[in-house]
Amino acid sequence: MDTERLKDIAEKTVAYAVKQKVDQAQASAFLSDTALTRFANSQIHQNVAEKSGGVAIKVILKKKISTIRIGTLEQKEIERAVGQAIKIAKASSPTKEFKSLPEPEKWKPIAGAFDRKTADCDPRFRAEKVKEAIETAHAKSPKVKAVAGYYSSGSVGFAVANSLGVSAWADLSTASMKTTVISRSGDSEGSAAAEKHSRRIKDISPSVLAKDAADKSVRSLNPVRVEPGEFEVVLSPLAVSTLMMHIGFVGFSADAYQDGESFVKYHLNKQVFDGKLNVVDDARDPSTFCSLPVDGEGVPKKTMKLISKGVVSEKSICHNSFTAGKEGKKSTGHARTEFGGYYGDEPEPMNMIVKAGDSTLDEAIAETKHGVFVNTVHYVNPAEPTKVVLTGLTRDGTFLIENGEVGKPIVNMRFTDSMLSAFKDIPLIGKRVETLRMTAVPMLKVTKLRFVGLSAY
Amino acid sequence: MSSDFGTIVLREAEKGKASYADVRISEILNENLTVKNGEPETVALSQEKGFGVRVIVNGAWGFAGSVDINKEEIKKTAKKAISIAKASASLKKKNVALTREKAGKGKYSTSFRKDPFKVSLDEKLDVLIQAGQILKDQSPLIKASYANYRGFMENKLFMSSEGAEINQKITWCGGGLSAIAVKDGEMQARSYPSPFRGDFATNGYEFFESLKLVDHAKRLGQELLKLFEAQKCPSGETDLILYGDQLALQIHESCGHPTELDRALGTEADYAGTSFLTPEKLGKFKYGSEKVSIVADATVPRGLGTFGYDDEGTCAKKVHLIKEGIFANYQSSRETAAELKRKESSGGMRADSPLALPIIRMTNINLLPGDWKADEIVEDTKEGILITTNRSWSIDDRRINFQFGTEIGWKIKNGSKEGMIKNPTYMGVTPQFWGSCDAVSKDDWKMWGTPNCGKGVPGQVMYVGHGCGTARFRKVRVGLIK
Numbered sequence: 001m002d003t004e005r006l007k008d009i010a011e012k013t014v015a016y017a018v019k020q021k022v023d024q025a026q027a028s029a030f031l032s033d034t035a036l037t038r039f040a041n042s043q044i045h046q047n048v049a050e051k052s053g054g055v056a057i058k059v060i061l062k063k064k065i066s067t068i069r070i071g072t073l074e075q076k077e078i079e080r081a082v083g084q085a086i087k088i089a090k091a092s093s094p095t096k097e098f099k100s101l102p103e104p105e106k107w108k109p110i111a112g113a114f115d116r117k118t119a120d121c122d123p124r125f126r127a128e129k130v131k132e133a134i135e136t137a138h139a140k141s142p143k144v145k146a147v148a149g150y151y152s153s154g155s156v157g158f159a160v161a162n163s164l165g166v167s168a169w170a171d172l173s174t175a176s177m178k179t180t181v182i183s184r185s186g187d188s189e190g191s192a193a194a195e196k197h198s199r200r201i202k203d204i205s206p207s208v209l210a211k212d213a214a215d216k217s218v219r220s221l222n223p224v225r226v227e228p229g230e231f232e233v234v235l236s237p238l239a240v241s242t243l244m245m246h247i248g249f250v251g252f253s254a255d256a257y258q259d260g261e262s263f264v265k266y267h268l269n270k271q272v273f274d275g276k277l278n279v280v281d282d283a284r285d286p287s288t289f290c291s292l293p294v295d296g297e298g299v300p301k302k303t304m305k306l307i308s309k310g311v312v313s314e315k316s317i318c319h320n321s322f323t324a325g326k327e328g329k330k331s332t333g334h335a336r337t338e339f340g341g342y343y344g345d346e347p348e349p350m351n352m353i354v355k356a357g358d359s360t361l362d363e364a365i366a367e368t369k370h371g372v373f374v375n376t377v378h379y380v381n382p383a384e385p386t387k388v389v390l391t392g393l394t395r396d397g398t399f400l401i402e403n404g405e406v407g408k409p410i411v412n413m414r415f416t417d418s419m420l421s422a423f424k425d426i427p428l429i430g431k432r433v434e435t436l437r438m439t440a441v442p443m444l445k446v447t448k449l450r451f452v453g454l455s456a457y
Numbered sequence: 458m459s460s461d462f463g464t465i466v467l468r469e470a471e472k473g474k475a476s477y478a479d480v481r482i483s484e485i486l487n488e489n490l491t492v493k494n495g496e497p498e499t500v501a502l503s504q505e506k507g508f509g510v511r512v513i514v515n516g517a518w519g520f521a522g523s524v525d526i527n528k529e530e531i532k533k534t535a536k537k538a539i540s541i542a543k544a545s546a547s548l549k550k551k552n553v554a555l556t557r558e559k560a561g562k563g564k565y566s567t568s569f570r571k572d573p574f575k576v577s578l579d580e581k582l583d584v585l586i587q588a589g590q591i592l593k594d595q596s597p598l599i600k601a602s603y604a605n606y607r608g609f610m611e612n613k614l615f616m617s618s619e620g621a622e623i624n625q626k627i628t629w630c631g632g633g634l635s636a637i638a639v640k641d642g643e644m645q646a647r648s649y650p651s652p653f654r655g656d657f658a659t660n661g662y663e664f665f666e667s668l669k670l671v672d673h674a675k676r677l678g679q680e681l682l683k684l685f686e687a688q689k690c691p692s693g694e695t696d697l698i699l700y701g702d703q704l705a706l707q708i709h710e711s712c713g714h715p716t717e718l719d720r721a722l723g724t725e726a727d728y729a730g731t732s733f734l735t736p737e738k739l740g741k742f743k744y745g746s747e748k749v750s751i752v753a754d755a756t757v758p759r760g761l762g763t764f765g766y767d768d769e770g771t772c773a774k775k776v777h778l779i780k781e782g783i784f785a786n787y788q789s790s791r792e793t794a795a796e797l798k799r800k801e802s803s804g805g806m807r808a809d810s811p812l813a814l815p816i817i818r819m820t821n822i823n824l825l826p827g828d829w830k831a832d833e834i835v836e837d838t839k840e841g842i843l844i845t846t847n848r849s850w851s852i853d854d855r856r857i858n859f860q861f862g863t864e865i866g867w868k869i870k871n872g873s874k875e876g877m878i879k880n881p882t883y884m885g886v887t888p889q890f891w892g893s894c895d896a897v898s899k900d901d902w903k904m905w906g907t908p909n910c911g912k913g914v915p916g917q918v919m920y921v922g923h924g925c926g927t928a929r930f931r932k933v934r935v936g937l938i939k
Binding site (some may be wrong): 034035036037038039040041042043044045046047048049050051052053054064065066067068069070071072081084088089091092093094095096097122123124126127130131134146148149150152178179180182191193259260261266345378379380381382383384385386389391392393395412414416450452453454455456457 | 496497498499500501502503504505506507517518519520521522523524525534537538540541542543544545547548549550577578579582586600601637639642643644722723724725726727728730733812813814816848849850851852853854855857858860862880882884886914915934937938939
């Protein structure tokens with residue numbers, strides 16, 4: 001990516017704002033070039049490419065802050081936007097709790113974050129990979145009726161500068177594939193999914209994903225109904241990833257912590273989770289997907305110990321410069337970047353890694369007398385944030401475990417339970433960590449998860 | 458918006474042997490203001506512009522979008538869309554077919570009196586600061602108060618190889634108040650007029666003024682504090698009365714999404730999911746009681762999903778999805794309607810940005826008014842709960858099993874509201890739940906607007922509307938949290 005150009009734009013924008021006599025200014029510029037091939041019913045049905053870019057300008061005048069985001073990198077438009085940002089700041093009211101934009105800190109790029117082949121991946125290549133997944137799934141069983149999913153690839157370049165001397169930039173590539181296999185037998189429809197995310201297309205094997213999803217999909221046909229209640233549960237990495245992201249959002253953001261919404265506030269330095277559970281947020285770990293060395297304000301991303309031996313503390317809390325300033329602290333490098341979307345400024349962990357244990361999935365199943373295997377969870381939302389009560393449903397492969405073996409498929413169930421309770425006792429943690437979206441996680445076996453209802457399939 | 462650029466795209470598409478092509482060129486203004494605890498937290502304006510090209514080549518779709526609106530980039534992007542379509546064609550089962558629609562020509566604009574982008578920032582912030590401060594000042598237990606405003610305007614040009622040329626201007630705005638309070642580790646929340654940043658409408662600044670946030674701030678704060686003393690939501694089966702803002706979300710999740718034809722045809726199977734409303738049920742499946750009639754109506758004044766034409770040029774329509782309890786129709790696109798051998802699209806194709814591919818989205822999904830007054834529904838209920846203002850939501854990938862939680866509720870005993878209840882939750886199975894609906898109000902029917910409906914891969918966020926009043930559902934399972 002053209003990071004030199006973006007760096008130049010960000011620095012020139014800040015210099016231009018400073019000339020207009022603002023107290024402080026920050027500019028970040030980005031360019032993204034992404035493409036996605038989506039398939040369903042075993043054919044491509046959506047195939048898109050998007051070239052996006054823009055600049056976000058923040059100016060501060062006597063603690064009056066304004067932000068303008070424009071979807072262009074043209075210099076004239078940027079200068080006009082700076083003028084508009086100043087006009088808005090002048091008309092605004094002061095944010096008394098604002099201390100300062102961040103001071104510059106040393107940072108270094110992340111080796112291997114950008115892969116040229118991944119950035120340049122063309123539609124024909126993606127179509128071939130999709131074809132491989134579809135053919136592999138159908139070859140697995142005549143009961144496989146449809147294959148759906150997506151293959152995406154692309155790159156993002158990003159630069160940020162401020163009037164205190166911050167100047168940082170980065171580029172990264174991303175590749176993702178999800179394969180959902182639908183099978184049918186009589187009136188029964190089975191479904192299962194597998195996915196892989198990486199910085200490099202070469203790490204993604206469509207046939208591995210298709211075989212896994214097809215196998216589980218066919219086995220999920222003709223599910224039986226099980227009375228909801230508390231069960232021992234083996235959670236696949238896909239399920240763990242979703243639950244961890246929710247724990248991360250409701251627990252470790254400084255905004256939630258300062259407002260009293262985070263469970264961490266009420267359990268400081270206490271062991272709230274199993275003592276074997278260790279979770280860090282580390283953008284430099286090779287297993288993470290979105291590997292930026294700095295955050296949206298150009299602050300180097302610190303490695304955070306979110307959960308250490310089951311204990312949470314004030315050190316678990318992720319800050320941007322604003323939330324850190326309120327507490328007289330330094331940012332931990334968790335401000336959002338402009339290309340992540342325009343909604344919400346809350347700092348949050350983006351590179352959560354659950355440390356590996358020493359078990360395999362087979363061992364977790366072998367050690368379960370009567371339990372449930374959950375492949376993925378769907379539409380999870382917090383019902384009570386301070387207690388981390390989450391509700392959601394099992395999806396894409398839910399099976400009974402009986403006497404140490406995966407048994408009958410079961411009708412999907414709704415869980416409504418506190419994760420403080422569910423993750424209190426984790427007898428087994430997988431030794432293999434999988435990169436899944438904003439997390440890198442192993443499988444987990446939990447002693448009890450509360451299911452409250454049944455779906456119809 | 459200049460049609461010159463659109464003409465270049467269509468010419469390139471013709472050269473590339475596209476059997477169909479369309480282009481959207483648009484500019485979006487978004488103003489976001491958040492005041493936290495009486496101080497501005499976000500004062501942001503975003504300006505997005507760009508274009509998206511959609512083509513059918515060799516019987517398959519290709520789409521490409523870009524932010525650079527210049528001749529060279531437009532040609533390059535059109536060629537990219539064509540090469541993408543050719544790659545799609547390598548893995549197709551049949552050629553894409555579209556319903557015949559009249560190629561629209563003309564201009565459309567949602568109506569307003571006061572342009573939200575011409576009202577001074579001072580004026581907007583004054584309201585938010587005042588309301589937020591009053592709310593925060595109710596008690597030290599209130600840890601955070603939020604006052605929000607959002608204004609939106611999109612100017613877009615749609616042109617197609619079939620001769621369509623449509624200019625549209627969509628303007629909406631709105632806002633709301635919310636606060637959280639914490640006492641002994643227990644957190645409660647209250648929002649007005651609805652959660653998740655408030656209520657929105659295709660209207661001018663007069664709509665934001667009509668919300669009267671300052672007037673409601675004190676009551677909201679006091680109600681929030683009372684929740685700490687409220688009883689827990691009872692657990693078991695009881696009659697449930699949903700007030701409009703929660704009923705709007707219930708309609709959205711359990712009728713809006715499952716009647717999207719792309720879901721029913723399996724093309725959202727990898728993400729949002731499919732639908733229990735499969736095509737063979739069309740016209741005969743008993744979705745709800747005879748009291749339940751639900752329409753997709755892009756023509757209703759002030760609805761957040763109101764427009765003149767959808768993003769593939771189909772004119773705005775009103776379509777019955779559920780008619781007196783029977784599943785009557787889908788929300789569709791030209792392609793999906795043709796696949797089901799329907800004569801026409803329902804006009805539901807929308808994109809959240811010029812760079813995004815239009816997909817089937819809700820417009821305004823409205824539960825038609827019944828013949829009750831809201832008060833009569835309460836008076837007619839011997840035992841039950843009345844709840845309002847969503848706090849949590851979850852529904853399965855075929856839209857059958859759902860669980861919702863709200864901020865506040867009241868016990869109903871012998872026709873009157875008795876004690877306040879906290880953390881109400883309820884769970885149900887869609888057709889049984891709507892089948893148990895025996896009363897729908899007319900006197901408090903209104904449009905609710907939500908600007909944050911997520912769907913699709915890559916993800917898109919759309920603004921949609923829901924019209925409804927109050928409704929009662931018999932024997933619903935409530936109180937799911939231990």
